[in-house]
Amino acid sequence: MTKICTTCPYCGVGCGIKAEITGDREVIIKGDEEHPANFGRLCSKGTHLAETVSLEGRLLYPEIGGERVEWANALDLVAKRLADTVREHGPDSVAFYVSGQLLTEDYYVANKLMKGFIGSANIDTNSRLCMASAVAAHVRAFGEDVVPCSYDDLEAADLILLVGSNTAWCHPVIWQRIEKARSERGTKLVVIDPRRTETAECADLHLPIALDGDVVLFNALLAEMMTRGLLDEDYLRDHVDTPAGFWNRLTDDPAAAGIDRGLFDKLADLVAAHPKMVTLFSQGANQSVGGTDKGNAIINLHLATGRIGKPGMGPFSITGQPNAMGGREVGGLSSMLAAHMGFSDAECEAVQLYWNSPTIARQPGRKAVDMFRDVHDGKIKAIWVMATNPAVSMPDADYVREALNRCDFVVVSDVITETDTTAYADVKLPALAWGEKDGTVTNSERLISRQRPLFAPPGEAKADWWIVQEVARRMGFDDAFSFDGPAAVFREYAAQTGFRNDGQRKLDISEWADTSDREYDDWVPKAWGGVSPFAEGKFTSSDGKARLVAVVPPASELVDRALPLRLNTGRYRDQWHTMTRTGLSPRLSQHRREALVEIHPDDAEDRSIEDGTLARIMTPQGNSIFRVQLTDAQRKGEMFVPMHWTDQMSGGGRANRLPDQTVDPVSGQPAYKNSSCNIAAVELEWRAFLVSSNRPALPALLYWTSARIAGGWLTEMASEGNIDVDGLLPDGDRLEAVDLKRGMRRIAVRDSGGRLAAALFVTRNGQLPSREWIAAQLVSDEQADAPSLLAARPKVAGPDKGAILCVCFNVGVKQIVGAIAEQSLTSLEDVGTALNAGTNCGSCRPALAKLLAETLEPKLEAAE
Ligand SMILES: Nc1nc2c(c(=O)[nH]1)N[C@H]1C(S)=C(S)[C@@H](COP(=O)(O)OP(=O)(O)OC[C@H]3O[C@@H](n4cnc5c(=O)[nH]c(N)nc54)[C@H](O)[C@@H]3O)O[C@H]1N2
Numbered sequence: 015m016t017k018i019c020t021t022c023p024y025c026g027v028g029c030g031i032k033a034e035i036t037g038d039r040e041v042i043i044k045g046d047e048e049h050p051a052n053f054g055r056l057c058s059k060g061t062h063l064a065e066t067v068s069l070e071g072r073l074l075y076p077e078i079g080g081e082r083v084e085w086a087n088a089l090d091l092v093a094k095r096l097a098d099t100v101r102e103h104g105p106d107s108v109a110f111y112v113s114g115q116l117l118t119e120d121y122y123v124a125n126k127l128m129k130g131f132i133g134s135a136n137i138d139t140n141s142r143l144c145m146a147s148a149v150a151a152h153v154r155a156f157g158e159d160v161v162p163c164s165y166d167d168l169e170a171a172d173l174i175l176l177v178g179s180n181t182a183w184c185h186p187v188i189w190q191r192i193e194k195a196r197s198e199r200g201t202k203l204v205v206i207d208p209r210r211t212e213t214a215e216c217a218d219l220h221l222p223i224a225l226d227g228d229v230v231l232f233n234a235l236l237a238e239m240m241t242r243g244l245l246d247e248d249y250l251r252d253h254v255d256t257p258a259g260f261w262n263r264l265t266d267d268p269a270a271a272g273i274d275r276g277l278f279d280k281l282a283d284l285v286a287a288h289p290k291m292v293t294l295f296s297q298g299a300n301q302s303v304g305g306t307d308k309g310n311a312i313i314n315l316h317l318a319t320g321r322i323g324k325p326g327m328g329p330f331s332i333t334g335q336p337n338a339m340g341g342r343e344v345g346g347l348s349s350m351l352a353a354h355m356g357f358s359d360a361e362c363e364a365v366q367l368y369w370n371s372p373t374i375a376r377q378p379g380r381k382a383v384d385m386f387r388d389v390h391d392g393k394i395k396a397i398w399v400m401a402t403n404p405a406v407s408m409p410d411a412d413y414v415r416e417a418l419n420r421c422d423f424v425v426v427s428d429v430i431t432e433t434d435t436t437a438y439a440d441v442k443l444p445a446l447a448w449g450e451k452d453g454t455v456t457n458s459e460r461l462i463s464r465q466r467p468l469f470a471p472p473g474e475a476k477a478d479w480w481i482v483q484e485v486a487r488r489m490g491f492d493d494a495f496s497f498d499g500p501a502a503v504f505r506e507y508a509a510q511t512g513f514r515n516d517g518q519r520k521l522d523i524s525e526w527a528d529t530s531d532r533e534y535d536d537w538v539p540k541a542w543g544g545v546s547p548f549a550e551g552k553f554t555s556s557d558g559k560a561r562l563v564a565v566v567p568p569a570s571e572l573v574d575r576a577l578p579l580r581l582n583t584g585r586y587r588d589q590w591h592t593m594t595r596t597g598l599s600p601r602l603s604q605h606r607r608e609a610l611v612e613i614h615p616d617d618a619e620d621r622s623i624e625d626g627t628l629a630r631i632m633t634p635q636g637n638s639i640f641r642v643q644l645t646d647a648q649r650k651g652e653m654f655v656p657m658h659w660t661d662q663m664s665g666g667g668r669a670n671r672l673p674d675q676t677v678d679p680v681s682g683q684p685a686y687k688n689s690s691c692n693i694a695a696v697e698l699e700w701r702a703f704l705v706s707s708n709r710p711a712l713p714a715l716l717y718w719t720s721a722r723i724a725g726g727w728l729t730e731m732a733s734e735g736n737i738d739v740d741g742l743l744p745d746g747d748r749l750e751a752v753d754l755k756r757g758m759r760r761i762a763v764r765d766s767g768g769r770l771a772a773a774l775f776v777t778r779n780g781q782l783p784s785r786e787w788i789a790a791q792l793v794s795d796e797q798a799d800a801p802s803l804l805a806a807r808p809k810v811a812g813p814d815k816g817a818i819l820c821v822c823f824n825v826g827v828k829q830i831v832g833a834i835a836e837q838s839l840t841s842l843e844d845v846g847t848a849l850n851a852g853t854n855c856g857s858c859r860p861a862l863a864k865l866l867a868e869t870l871e872p873k874l875e876a877a878e
């Protein structure tokens with residue numbers, strides 16, 4: 015069997031994978047034990063990749079206006095429309111909106127075409143929504159966008175602060191490495207997050223900070239370190255430039271961050287006692303109106319205490335997407351030119367000379383939110399979207415939809431036919447997906463790894479770099495776009511990082527510029543900048559010093575009485591972004607089948623909202639309906655919803671109808687995590703669920719959401735008026751019962767072989783039965799009898815597993831609680847031995863630990 019080393023397509027941890035091809039688009043996925051990012055570990059998403067490589071829903075042929083066309087026709091049209099638009103309206107009338115899910119080679123070619131040959135810097139990436147604040151903070155502090163740490167630092171640290179990072183869910187293999195450090199060297203863990211996430215549950219200390227309280231908190235922490243005499247005066251003198259008045263402007267009261275003195279002192283004691291400290295930060299820091307300032311507040315603390323550039327120390331911004339870092343390197347952000355160069359005359363000249371290009375962008379282009387404003391206002395007349403789904407993921411997404419709707423010419427390169435964004439495309443271009451594409455990605459620790467093809471290209475799908483190159487050639491730029499493969503692109507990029515560099519920029523991989531095709535194929539992961547780019551205390555500024563940046567907390571908004579609550583948004587453990595891939599996996603869909611709004615019980619009670627019902631969140635931009643989950647893990651006055659659900663998966667809970675277009679003034683990154691809003695119960699006349707082997711065609715409903723289950727779909731619905739039962743159900747042998755006592759109608763449809771094809775349960779005011787057993791009948795080997803199907807439970811009740819917690823071994827909460835009691839289990843290891851739960855990918859270990867503690871607690875209390 016062929017085993018191929020490649021890299022996971024999901025998060026920026028960048029785990030190495032060993033893939034064994036077992037058949038036509040069949041693969042066994044294992045962690046690559048030699049890969050330095052993960053040493054064999056994988057999380058639930060990486061582990062279940064094999065379930066997502068089918069060709070279901072794939073875009074396999076180019077389309078113009080929804081009709082299949084030849085590649086040549088599609089490419090000719092794109093090239094002509096771009097060229098015509100530039101000729102008539104100038105270079106800034108066109109734009110590319112690209113993605114951290116492109117490979118470095120794709121990014122490089124797209125950036126070269128836009129900035130060097132079209133002559134505009136209107137290419138921006140979804141990393142603007144993701145990392146832009148960290149990039150800006152790095153540039154302000156270090157003079158260059160360089161991440162000072164490596165994952166090894168996590169294992170060498172005595173204290174790890176997580177700021178706005180739900181690491182256990184979003185960077186699970188980093189989490190596993192943190193767990194290792196904790197068990198092996200007793201590393202202390204602090205989580206700074208308004209919510210008590212699973213990550214926070216596991217911490218030594220959780221600070222439930224008020225939304226956007228981070229600058230206040232880190233300023234106070236720095237002031238406290240100064241008071242305690244813990245600043246590193248030598249480091250400050252030799253390596254850091256401190257602006258006048260910096261120290262006087264620090265305020266030392268954490269109360270404005272919602273943190274009381276006692277808790278703050280605990281944090282300060284930990285920080286004081288552990289010089290080997292890493293501060294890991296992600297979206298709770300970046301996605302804020304003060305995101306860049308948060309990054310600098312964190313970096314200030316590290317610089318001033320000399321906790322940077324040494325093993326086990328440093329401010330560590332972790333990347334979200336698999337190649338967010340690669341995009342930052344080549345110039346995927348409109349605010350950078352290429353290879354970490356900006357827009358000074360010398361840099362523009364260097365880039366133009368290197369590319370031998372007819373023109374060069376001389377100033378930054380539009381950042382994502384402004385880019386779509388220009389599209390909306392008709393200033394940008396043609397946009398090409400690659401590998402991102404802005405109709406879902408941009409803030410105020412309905413405005414973005416309107417912009418796409420108005421735009422004269424929209425091209426979308428994607429791997430999926432029907433996405434919320436391809437719905438607006440004039441031209442759809444089929445790209446190679448993970449498992450087919452070939453190139454490099456850079457992870458959070460600057461490690462460059464290969465993604466390698468596992469399968470032959472399906473249909474007529476093509477590599478993203480090839481598609482851009484073909485358009486460039488048709489625009490008349492043959493000479494500069496004659497790459498014969500990704501290795502050739504890599505060589506040109508690698509050489510560019512060394513061009514007119516002279517050690518000015520840390521990003522210099524020109525030593526790899528003569529990598530042969532063969533060496534590129536055999537590439538083993540290598541990090542640019544080494545393990546610790548600032549080990550010598552030399553930064554990328556003219557005087558070689560880093561800078562402290564004076565930062566003040568963002569001014570608090572006046573509270574609108576109609577919108578007194580704050581909305582926070584983010585991610586679920588087992589879904590990826592807009593669900594185009596993870597939404598295909600029944601296992602990954604088990605963890606959360608619906609989008610929930612998490613709300614504090616007091617806020618819910620004030621509004622007569624009950625647990626498990628549906629409620630509508632309202633902002634000036636729009637409204638969305640979510641299933642309610644009451645939880646005291648949420649601060650009072652704040653709510654949380656996931657970003658993932660799209661029009662393809664739900665008619666209710668689309669998060670990005672809600673936030674406005676507020677961005678960080680320095681980085682342009684949207685403030686997704688703190689929107690004014692309110693919430694109200696929704697009046698519904700009926701509720702239903704449908705289990706079906708085929709995806710149902712749904713009428714307009716107030717609320718619906720469909721989730722993948724083994725053998726089919728589970729659809730939850732609720733609305734007003736009457737339900738059109740016949741429209742929802744397939745033909746077949748129909749069983750039906752009306753249960754007046756429970757106010758419920760139950761219908762099951764069996765196919766000609768007697769197997770369940772669909773089951774529908776509708777109620778006006780009763781309780782719907784549990785979904786688990788009836789859903790399992792779609793793939794059951796035994797044919798259930800009619801009464802069981804209509805009752806949605808077997809005649810003889812089998813053990814009820816409860817909600818599935820471990821998706822790898824399909825182990826449920828009730829099973830675990832039962833085993834803990836019956837077999838006197840006391841540790842995660844015991845649970846693993848008894849039930850296998852938590853022993854494969856480990857993503858459920860934080861949840862298991864919590865369940866174990868909750869189950870054991872009453873026992874322990876009784877024993878006391
Ligand atoms: N499962 C999964 N993993 C992923 C992804 C995914 O879609 N699914 N996406 C990847 C990508 S692209 C990214 S960018 C990363 C994101 O990874 P994370 O940043 O960990 O994810 P989020 O859930 O967006 O936000 C993290 C936390 O920030 C908290 N937060 C909100 N506001 C504040 C604040 O003002 N201060 C502080 N201190 N905290 C705050 C939220 O409550 C939330 O728990 O995940 C990557 N990994």
Ligand SMILES: Nc1nc2c(c(=O)[nH]1)N[C@H]1C(S)=C(S)[C@@H](COP(=O)(O)OP(=O)(O)OC[C@H]3O[C@@H](n4cnc5c(=O)[nH]c(N)nc54)[C@H](O)[C@@H]3O)O[C@H]1N2
Binds near residue numbers: 403585590686
């Ligand atoms: N409310 C809220 N919104 C958010 C966030 C949040 O925390 N809260 N987080 C933001 C962040 S950090 C991010 S990174 C974004 C992510 O948001 P998006 O980038 O919009 O999300 P994805 O679902 O990853 O979209 C990727 C698209 O590219 C396609 N695709 C996959 N692989 C390829 C490929 O190789 N080539 C091509 N051409 N297409 C491909 C997929 O089918 C999919 O349509 O969302 C942002 N939006």
Ligand code: SF4
Binds near residue numbers: 024029056184186
């Ligand atoms: S942590 Fe999980 S999602 Fe992220 S790269 Fe590793 S296996 Fe993939």
Ligand SMILES: [Mo]
Binds near residue numbers: 143144145334335
């Ligand atoms: Mo991201």
